[in-house]
Amino acid sequence: MAENRVSTPYTKHLVLFSPPFQGHINPMVQLAHILHSRGFFITIVHTDYNAPHLEPRPGLTIEPIYLGLSNEEAREMDIVELILTLNKKCELPFRALIEDLQSKKGGLRVSYLITDAVMYFTQDLAEELGIKRMAFRTSSSTSTLGFQAIRDKGYLDNRGHPSDEPIPDFSPFRFKDLPFVNTKDPDSLCLFISSFTGKSFRASALIFNTSDCLESPALEKIRPQCRGPVFAVGPLNFPSSSSILPEDDKCISWLNTQPPRSVVYTSFGSLASMESSQVMEIAWGLANSGRPFLWVVRPGLINVLNAACLPSGFTEQVGLRGLVVEWAPQKKVLAHGAVGAFWSHCGWNSTLESICAGVPVACWPQFSDQRVNARLICHVWRVGAEMGREVERGEVEMVVRRLLVEREGEEMREKASELKKVVQRSLGKGGSSYEALDSLILQLMSC
Ligand code: UDX
Numbered sequence: 001m002a003e004n005r006v007s008t009p010y011t012k013h014l015v016l017f018s019p020p021f022q023g024h025i026n027p028m029v030q031l032a033h034i035l036h037s038r039g040f041f042i043t044i045v046h047t048d049y050n051a052p053h054l055e056p057r058p059g060l061t062i063e064p065i066y067l068g069l070s071n072e073e074a075r076e077m078d079i080v081e082l083i084l085t086l087n088k089k090c091e092l093p094f095r096a097l098i099e100d101l102q103s104k105k106g107g108l109r110v111s112y113l114i115t116d117a118v119m120y121f122t123q124d125l126a127e128e129l130g131i132k133r134m135a136f137r138t139s140s141s142t143s144t145l146g147f148q149a150i151r152d153k154g155y156l157d158n159r160g161h162p163s164d165e166p167i168p169d170f171s172p173f174r175f176k177d178l179p180f181v182n183t184k185d186p187d188s189l190c191l192f193i194s195s196f197t198g199k200s201f202r203a204s205a206l207i208f209n210t211s212d213c214l215e216s217p218a219l220e221k222i223r224p225q226c227r228g229p230v231f232a233v234g235p236l237n238f239p240s241s242s243s244i245l246p247e248d249d250k251c252i253s254w255l256n257t258q259p260p261r262s263v264v265y266t267s268f269g270s271l272a273s274m275e276s277s278q279v280m281e282i283a284w285g286l287a288n289s290g291r292p293f294l295w296v297v298r299p300g301l302i303n304v305l306n307a308a309c310l311p312s313g314f315t316e317q318v319g320l321r322g323l324v325v326e327w328a329p330q331k332k333v334l335a336h337g338a339v340g341a342f343w344s345h346c347g348w349n350s351t352l353e354s355i356c357a358g359v360p361v362a363c364w365p366q367f368s369d370q371r372v373n374a375r376l377i378c379h380v381w382r383v384g385a386e387m388g389r390e391v392e393r394g395e396v397e398m399v400v401r402r403l404l405v406e407r408e409g410e411e412m413r414e415k416a417s418e419l420k421k422v423v424q425r426s427l428g429k430g431g432s433s434y435e436a437l438d439s440l441i442l443q444l445m446s447c
Contacts, residue, residue: 010041010059012444013108015098018116018138019086020050022244022270023349027138027209027234028116029054029242036060037238038441041108045097047090049074052242065093079271079368080183080192087121087195095125102129111447114207118192123199132447134228134440135200136207139348141232142218142376143369144197145170146179151193156186162389177375179368201226205443209234209352212432213422214381231440233433235352235423244270245327251294252332254323258292261340261413264362264400265333267296268345272366273303278391283314285396286322291404293322294333334359340413341403343396346373358420360384360412362399364391383416 014035018028029044029052036042042060046052049069054062067089074082101110110131115122117137126133137144149170150156155178162176183189200206205228212219212232223230255263266286268274279302286293302309310324330350333339334357343362344350351373354361361384363374377384385399385408403409426433 010039010108012039012111012447013041013043013101014112014114014444015043015045015101015110016114016136017045017094017119017122018136019083019119020047020244022052022242023347024116024118024138025052025242025244026349027236028114028136029240030236030238031114031136031207031209031233032060033238033240034236034437035114035441035444040444043101043110045094047086050244052244054242063097065090065097067093078181078183080181080188081185083118083192084188087119090119091121091125094122095129098125098129098131102131112204112444117196117200117206120195120199123203126203132204134205134207134444135203136209137200138209139369140218140351140373140376141208141210141215141222142173143179143348143372145218145221146173146177146369146372147193148197150178150180151190151197156190172379173372173375177371179370179372181368204228205440206230207440208232209236209348211235211423211426212436213426214355215376229439229443231436233437233440235356235427235433237356237427243327245298247327247329248325249329251323251325251328252336255294255333255336255338257320258338260337262404263292263294263336263338264289264341264343264404265294265328265339265359266343267328267330267350268301268364268366269347269350270298271347272345273301274366275303276309279309280311281391281393282396283311285391285393286400287314287318288393289397289400291321291400292338293318293400294328294339295322295324296326296328296330297324298326331357341400341409343399346370346377348373351377355381355383355416355419355423358413358417360403360409360416362387362403381415381419383412383419385412 016028016032018024032042032044043063045063048064048066056062069089113122113126113131113133114136117135123133164174167173206226210232211234219232331353334353342354342359346363346365361377363377363384364387365371365374378386385402387399425431
């Protein structure tokens with residue numbers, strides 16, 4: 001175990017913990033680095049299952065916990081089942097680690113746990129151990145309201161009937177935008193929603209990786225429900241590395257050879273999986289668009305088939321115009337001048353990263369919060385185009401052209417560039433996210 005002696009300049013020790021999913025690890029690690037840079041001693045806890053590559057540094061230690069969960073077991077579960085299982089399996093080793101840190105002779109006692117909202121078991125544990133806990137919600141605040149609506153208003157029955165009907169009291173969202181997650185047992189979805197919302201609202205504070213300038217209506221609805229303050233400190237954007245898969249840097253040299261704003265970057269995040277028939281449509285849609293593309297086909301994206309199984313003749317047809325990689329340095333890619341559009345599943349990190357880069361988005365949400373995020377992108381901020389649920393090569397060709405070639409895409413790019421400036425202002429001195437981070441630090445210092 002790494003040292004955490006009182007002889008260090010640190011006076012407060014924070015333990016940060018996220019579930020083993022890339023989209024949760026990235027913002028947690030960024031928050032850890034920000035707090036470390038503001039003088040806190042940090043312990044980042046991660047599970048041995050799906051472990052990220054993290055570098056310790058003085059005052060920032062990394063602690064793995066061992067779950068006894070194999071990749072095969074995890075693969076058999078749907079995402080809700082997996083999260084419920086993680087909450088059970090993490091409890092003992094996480095408790096043992098915290099007790100160990102608290103009893104370590106000469107060590108700095110843990111003053112706060114900052115744990116992902118979906119690792120809800122940590123709220124009861126923190127109360128039992130007499131340590132304060134802040135919950136960190138790494139997805140949009142609007143999607144949190146969407147989850148609440150599913151449970152409180154009985155919308156679970158709507159999941160089989162996605163409709164364009166507006167949801168009462170949740171404008172401008174439609175029933176088809178609700179954050180449903182396919183699960184074998186619908187009751188487990190309700191249990192998940194009650195646990196993660198109820199326990200994070202009970203925490204000493206709730207941190208969101210968002211900004212008031214992006215989601216103020218949702219944040220205003222959440223604030224009165226919480227016991228402590230709500231800090232909207234995002235988008236977190238600290239240069240740090242926390243990838244589970246190795247990043248393939250050759251895409252940057254390939255991007256260097258492409259004309260400005262000509263490339264559609266295509267990536268569906270770390271969790272979505274699809275049928276090989278859908279992969280065919282994506283492949284031929286990109287090929288037929290005639291535009292340069294960079295496509296992330298991560299291991300596990302394709303059900304049954306392995307990642308090498310692109311349609312025959314595809315590579316020959318696209319030649320140097322297209323590049324397929326297993327994992328990209330996404331933020332660097334989006335910031336590259338050659339990228340003109342992002343075809344995305346609208347995970348919240350990808351959404352924030354596209355905003356920070358000022359890149360318009362073709363929205364193809366797959367499940368959960370991604371649908372809410374897509375509606376924010378297309379309808380509220382108007383920096384993207386909505387795609388149909390069933391991917392079809394003709395539509396892919398059309399949407400790529402709309403974003404990269406047509407006037408409509410140019411207008412979205414202008415709006416995206418304005419939104420980027422608004423967000424940058426909120427992160428700068430005097431901006432809402434800047435102030436929220438200062439208030440968060442004050443609360444962490446004062447305990
Ligand atoms: C899912 C949810 O959809 C998301 O909203 C939730 O907050 C976390 O779980 P995920 O599929 O991982 O997320 O997508 P996203 O939230 O976009 O996160 C993916 C992260 O991986 C991003 O930070 C992105 O930059 C990174 N990434 C993705 C890479 O670094 N390289 C890649 O090739 C693809």
